[in-house]
Amino acid sequence: MRPTEGRPDRPKRRGAGWPQPLSEVDEEEVLRRIFPNLRTGPSVLIGPGDDAAVVIQPSGSVVATTDTMVRGQDWHDEWSDAHDVGSKLVTQNLADIAAMGAVATGLLVTLAADPQLPLGWAVDFADGVADTAAWDGVPVVGGDLSSAGAGTVMVSITALGDLQGRRPVLRSGARVGDVVAVHGSLGESGGGLELYLAGERPTRWASVHEALAAAEVDRARDHLMWVHRTPTCSVSSGPLAADRGATAMIDLSDGLARDAARIGRASGVCLQLSRSRLVADFVEDTPLEMALGAQRALHHVLTGGEEHSLLATFPADCPLITQQTDPDVHWWVIGEVVAATPDGAHVTLDGEPVSGGWDHFSG
Amino acid sequence: MRPTEGRPDRPKRRGAGWPQPLSEVDEEEVLRRIFPNLRTGPSVLIGPGDDAAVVIQPSGSVVATTDTMVRGQDWHDEWSDAHDVGSKLVTQNLADIAAMGAVATGLLVTLAADPQLPLGWAVDFADGVADTAAWDGVPVVGGDLSSAGAGTVMVSITALGDLQGRRPVLRSGARVGDVVAVHGSLGESGGGLELYLAGERPTRWASVHEALAAAEVDRARDHLMWVHRTPTCSVSSGPLAADRGATAMIDLSDGLARDAARIGRASGVCLQLSRSRLVADFVEDTPLEMALGAQRALHHVLTGGEEHSLLATFPADCPLITQQTDPDVHWWVIGEVVAATPDGAHVTLDGEPVSGGWDHFSG
Structure with missing residues (x-):
């Protein structure tokens, strides 16, 4: 976790x-x-x-x-x-x-x-x-x-x-062989939205002590609703990733599947995401799984919007990825960049096309 | 005119x-x-x-x-x-x-x-x-x-x-002894708004010939309504005025009285406007006077919003003002900068305080 x-x-x-x-x-x-x-x-x-x-x-x-x-x-x-x-x-x-x-x-x-x-x-x-x-x-x-x-x-x-002298990191720079990585959370804002839509509301704890003593599932639900109301972005991670060789980068505002496809399309490649990695790092033993179960958790990890974490691609030998010594700048490897498939999918999960995400007018 | x-x-x-x-x-x-x-x-x-x-x-x-x-x-x-x-x-x-x-x-x-x-x-x-x-x-x-x-x-x-190397021209730079000048029109957008509010609508001329043959007053009304719908700003005049020594400048969005007071307040001075100059240059023989009469015309010249002409102050000996050789960059002198009066007025008309203009929430 x-x-x-x-x-x-x-x-x-x-x-x-x-x-x-x-x-x-x-x-x-x-x-x-x-x-x-x-x-x-x-x-x-x-x-x-x-x-x-x-x-x-x-x-x-x-x-x-x-x-x-x-x-x-x-x-x-x-x-x-x-x-x-x-x-x-x-x-x-x-x-x-x-x-x-x-x-x-x-x-x-x-x-x-x-x-x-x-x-x-x-x-x-x-x-x-x-x-x-x-x-x-x-x-x-x-x-x-x-x-x-x-x-x-x-x-x-x-x-x-x-840019402080950097070249801008565009959506179009991903290359076959790069790794796909995320900095920050996935799906928590979408999970919080599901809870709100289901009529749940955050607990009003009488004290910090009471909050700490609460059941883990209640704290998990509160956490997701909190993230939905006020997501955060570790903004210094963007320039740092640029300095360390990120080839493409995007802010996750419309869901992993949709935003990953934007990098794939702009770069003319396919971002092949790994279900096992997403499950291990963003589903198992997370507030999302505790509050909503593993299946809904993975759904939100793939399609939940308004998370504002960073998705980037890096050369596979990039030390920022291979060494990961600083937990504050941890990039979670969730897949790799492969050649675009003949049927035009720009993002896959274990090789199968995925889609879904947010459209402002059709909802 | x-x-x-x-x-x-x-x-x-x-x-x-x-x-x-x-x-x-x-x-x-x-x-x-x-x-x-x-x-x-x-x-x-x-x-x-x-x-x-x-x-x-x-x-x-x-x-x-x-x-x-x-x-x-x-x-x-x-x-x-x-x-x-x-x-x-x-x-x-x-x-x-x-x-x-x-x-x-x-x-x-x-x-x-x-x-x-x-x-x-x-x-x-x-x-x-x-x-x-x-x-x-x-x-x-x-x-x-x-x-x-x-x-x-x-x-x-x-x-x-x-800024192309220029210092920005602020509202706060007007000095006692400067002249007050306008580039562009005054009150036309406000006059057009009055016509629209009175239920008037632009004429749909069948041809340019018909438009040219129309009564001058009809063309004047059309002009005012046109300016209200799509005001223009001669944007190159701003940098040119900066190059030639403008000491303060503002875009006339909320009416001459209100925007002149902003320069006066920011600069700690009073902009003393001349009624005779405003009437000679912006009322007499203008579309405003033709369409609405001299009294309403002067009202709009002083308080009409959304004109987007430029109001600036210049040293009295500034060649851009004293020579005025190019009609495309004509600045109309409409007053002078004097010391702020004890009662706090930052804009006067022939020495009398004026006010009025547009407030976004109270209308």
Whole structure:
């Protein structure tokens, strides 16, 4: 079983004291409430408050990605609070920057909301963004506030990054003979979603002592739901993998099968995944298996979205893979790169084509 | 009266042939329909299709801004088609880059929509983005597609820019004794909005001949409604003003009074606007006056939003202002920078405080 990554303590919510709707607060007052918690840094020449931000890009290029979440589509208020949403949105974007082998240099954050949204929600969302960004040392450099129709809340981030002299690691670089490896978890967010959809809710432990004494299966369920609400990405692992020779890399946002196929298709190869390795490393004796059983666990390992772990290919003799001395940067070998098969499958499990994953419009 | 800027011919709409909803089209198929029209350029190392884009930033820094539009809030389908919306969204963002004195290097484009939105709308929106971006030579380098609730359509752009070695022109650099000047129009978008709200609609001319023969007032109304749907920004004027010594600059998105006050507040000064200059250059014998009369015209000149002209301050002896030899880069002097008044007004009209403008949540 993989080592469980440490997480920061859950921060306090500031927003509860501000139930008034955004429409009753001057726009610049909203910004004043939000900005004090948005840290800046020496790389930010011009931060929030002018027409645009200016951020130093030492490499002479900028890596840029954008990702959006919509209430009712990408989160449900009964499951996720505003801080969770801000945190997850940052993770999604930082994972994309890491998957290029880059280090994030700044975030631009957009909130488009029904004017009846409580100010406190906006403040907690901004704090979720700020806390998670600060955890990875990334400044918030700008953003936009817009009004939207009744009930609509839409949040979006653009992340900027710098390659620090590296070549970007693309989806198209996998070569026959490479190994396929994952950094981070698989399927936990999908497992958490299954639990939420089944009506389960996290336990409200009265104390840490009570939580530690709880049945392992209850802690496993809580863990999966936690990962679904606030997945994490070990963002420094992306640039490190790039430095150590990763040939292709992608952020696992739409499920292993779908994202592996993207590398396979872009590289003109097939990623042959090993069922026994996936089961040994991501199913057996994991929270997923404990909470949902081995069969559902493997399903989520293969198709669960929003995990934001990194999937990469490496030369088979790459020391990062063959030596694995540091548990913090462990890459789990889950398969190998083979020639594309005549029937066009770009990802297989023990040689059989697999598919499945998330499509934004057809669901 | 200001010279009317040339506009490109209205491009063809591709979307009419695709009435099917997004939910019936594979997400990657949507992207395939959209991307062929999104041009790239030599500065784009990695364009759309990987985890993130990579864009060359010769100055070693990136200028970044983001702006969002929501259906029903920022446009109405009965007034604006998808191409108009894409075009306006690009202009809003490029104006912010220009107002820093920078040249745009790339755009990231987000569409979050009800899955019932016709594919054709998405294609026409992307074409509106691509056509307007191409007009200014700016590549579209990435973006995001998301589903949203019933009826919701939300579009967002992040624009990236490079200072080409210039210092950014901030809101905070205005000095007592500077002149206040505008490049572009004032109040036309606000005037067009008033006409739309009053139930007016642009004339559908049967031919160019018929349009040229129409009454001047009808052409004036059409012009204002056109500017409201698709404002333009002469983006090269921002970097040029920076090169020639502009001390402060802002994009006029929320109205002259409100945006001038932002420069005044950030600089600790007062921008004293001249009514006679505003009337002579932006009211008398203009489409605004013809369509709405002198009083409403001056109202829109002072408070009309979404114009996306540039407001800047310059040293009084700046040759760009004193010589004005090139009509394409004409800056209209509309006032001067004076010491902030004891009562705290940061913008005055002939010495009297003025206010008004657009707030996103309170309207």
